[in-house]
Amino acid sequence: MVAKSTHWADLTADKIVREKGEKDVYVCASGITPSGTVHIGNFREIISVELVVRALKEKGLNAKFIYSWDEYDVFRKVPANMPEQEKLAQFLRQPITLVPDVLGNEESYARANEKRLEALLPLVGVFPEYIYQASEYRSGRYAQGMRTALEKKDTIRAILDEHRTQPLSADWMPVSVFCTKCHRDTTKVENWDGEWHVEYSCASCGNKESLDLRETGAVKLPWRIDWPMRWKEEGVDFEPAGKDHHSEGGSFDTAEMVVEKIFDGTPPVSFQYDFIRIKGRGGKISSSSGEVVSLPDVLEVYQPEVVRYMFAGTRPNTEFAISFDLDVLKIYEDYDKCERAFYNKPDSEKALKKWEKQARIYELSQVDRPEESMPYQIQIRHLCNLLQIQSGDIDKVIENLGDVEEDQIPRFRQRAECAWAWVQTFAPEDFRFSIKTSDDPLIEVSAAEASALSMLADAVKAKMDILDEKEFSTNIYAAAEENGLESGDFFPVVYRALIGKEKGPRLASFLYSIGSARVFELISRYSA
RNA sequence: GGGCCGCUAGCUCAGCUGGUAGAGCAACGCCCUUUUAAGGCGUGGGUCACAGGUUCGAAUCCUGUGCGGCUCACCA
Known part of the structure; x- marks a missing residue:
């Protein structure tokens, strides 16, 4: 299946082999400057490389994923989302590896930013080999590269000047x-x-x-020379880059020429990835401007598989939004649908082609390998309700469901934690509720409404545990009718009595989720 | 000014190493005696921006035009 996959990661892997020829190991690279919180846009590059590396490996090839932290870059600007602005400002123009950590006790500001990401990447199945540029430069490893640049500075100048408005000055040096x-x-x-x-x-x-x-x-070396020098030094075969680099006159463009003419190397296979938007969560994505949405923020609401799914399921050169609003539910539903499809291979030739694409996306979405049998599925919407009924107690939810197998619990728990975090932080007010307790004051009801609630309470006690949801639901209508109420008027009363709101989840199943004892406890209080 | 990307059903988009147009939502109809943007079944709806070209065959490849967006030209 992998052989004829048309997934972009597989196509890129094919292209790497085609353009670079047979090699013992294919070096795939990524890297950024840890000059601020590493945001989710940076993560797109990381996960893109990971997916391509995985595609190469699944073809039986050897691939290495190197990740360069450029913490020997200059600290140019104090990011707005950092504390101790004045203290940080004192270190402007110094390499960020010398800037102190103001958020914790790491050896440096750069290291702190690096560690926060390094600690999380294994959770989403990303395991690069890290290269620290400050150490590399200090070790003298790049001495020859710098000397070469100095020797050929006029050629470099000519390349860079091609796209500059102001030519480099006469005494410019490439270091x-x-x-x-x-x-x-x-x-x-x-x-x-x-x-x-x-x-x-x-x-x-x-x-x-x-x-x-x-x-x-x-x-x-300055960036535009440093990048191609490292391509040569590491033998990079593949490295994607953002659209800001991939433009004529952009740094990838000049780096291609520099690696060939100065360092006698060849540029890596590449593609351009688009930016990521954030939806339903005010705030920008840039590390230099105020609020930053980073991988940990996304993992708070999305399971690792679902995070991978969003990136694996979208072509790199397409912009997409990571949502924190109700779209979260849609994304989970899409993922679940993809999962069901994966474990349900069609017979017909025609359906198979479509299936293969989905199945490949599912495979690539997994942190490790897909499980033997389909993981426990629970509709995210329903899970949100169950969690709210149990005030976020995941163990109780699992206990009440009763059919979650032991080995399915870890994944289930992960999803539940995400769902609960979402409900508490991002769910719209309409979506949220909490079940009243018998200590809460009674709501105001008319005599007829009290009578109807009382009747429903009796029905709950007598029949709810015997009948199924659908059969029992007639009792709700009966309670309303027999007390001269329109069912449409009675439903809000029940919701008010239970959760203090006019509306709520579909009532019959909601009552069953809460459980007869708890429902009875709350609504029997209205009996005369 | 250069480069890149997009333009497909009312909306959001999938389909893009070519083989008789897809999904979700919306709409409409029916069903479940109504409920957080509930569920089921069904129907309608597109000259795939436009104009050329390659091909037996193009939404898919090529060229050009229009509209929209992003990006580079300072640093990285």
């Missing part, structure tokens, strides 16, 4: 230096000796010195 005294990049490279030594002066502290590229670690 930048972090002052060894004040750590800022407010430096100017004054001279290069044609070999390993670079002289600079610092505008902030006035420091002047000569550094040996092989030993210093304080010199680095």
Whole structure:
């Protein structure tokens, strides 16, 4: 099935093999600057690479997933969502690896941002090999790359100038230096000796010195040169990039030329991925502007499989929204439908083609492998109701359902936690309720309404546990009619008595979910 | 200005390595003696933006046009 899959991850894997030829290992790369909270848009790149890596592996090929943390990048701007703004501001222009962690006790601001993501990725089935750029630069690993860039700086300049409005200045150098005294990049490279030594002066502290590229670690390449240098250094075969890079004159474009002309390498296979919108949760996605929606925020409401499903089921170059409003329910329903389809392979040739696409999406959505038999399914909407009935007590919900197998509980619990988090944080007011207790004051009712409730209470006690939902529901109508009430007027009364609202979940099944004893306890109070 | 993406049923979109147009919602009808945007069955509805081209055959590939969006040209 994998062989003829038309899923984008499989097609990309095919393309990598086609363009890069047979290799012992295919290097797939991703990476970002941890200059702020890593947001869900960044995650799209990570998961995209993961899916392609998995596709390669499932073809029996060897693939390596490297993730570069560029924490040797400059700290340019204090993100608005961070505390201690003034303290952070003191470290502007220094590499972010030297900026202190203001949220916890990590060794640095960069490391803190990195750790938060690294800790979560295994939950969604992503296991990259991390590369830390500060360490790499400091180790001298890139010394030769920098020297090469210096040797060919005029060629680089020509490439970059092609798309610049202002050409690079005559004394431009393809490297930048972090002052060894004040750590800022407010430096100017004054001279290069044609070999390993670079002289600079610092505008902030006035420091002047000569550094040996092989030993210093304080010199680095600017992004547009750094990226292709690393392609060559790591032998990158595949790396996707956002639309901001994939544009003529964008950094991918110039990096392609730089890797070929300067570093004697070939650019990786790539594709462009589009941005992600956030729906139903005010706030932007950018790490530099205020509120940030990050992977942990999404995992609070969506199970890991469902998170993967959203990304695996959408082509990378398509923009889509991650919703926190009622669409959450729709996404879960779609996922469940896809899951049912996976475990229900059709016979007819025609249906099979459609099925294969869905099935592939399902496979790729799994954190590990699909289970042997279909996981326990519960409609998310129903689950939300059950949780509210039990005030969020997941064990009670499982107990009342009675048919959740032991090995199905972990996944069920995960979904329940997400559902409960959603109900409490994002569900619209209409959707939420809590069952009254017998300590709550009675609602105001007319004599006829009290009588009807009383009659319903008797029916609940006598028949609810004997009859099924549908059979029992006639008792609701009977209670209304016999007391001269329109059923349409009586329903709100029952909802008010139970949850203090005019409306609620479909009544008959709602009563059964609550259980006869609890219902009786609440509505028998209206008996004369 | 360059590049990229989109334009498919009233709405949101799927279908895109070519083979007689799909889903959900909305609408309409019937059923379940009405309920958080409840459920079931059924019906109607599209010259797949437009114009050319390739092909036995194009929503799907190519070229051009129009409309919408994003992005680059400072940094990364």
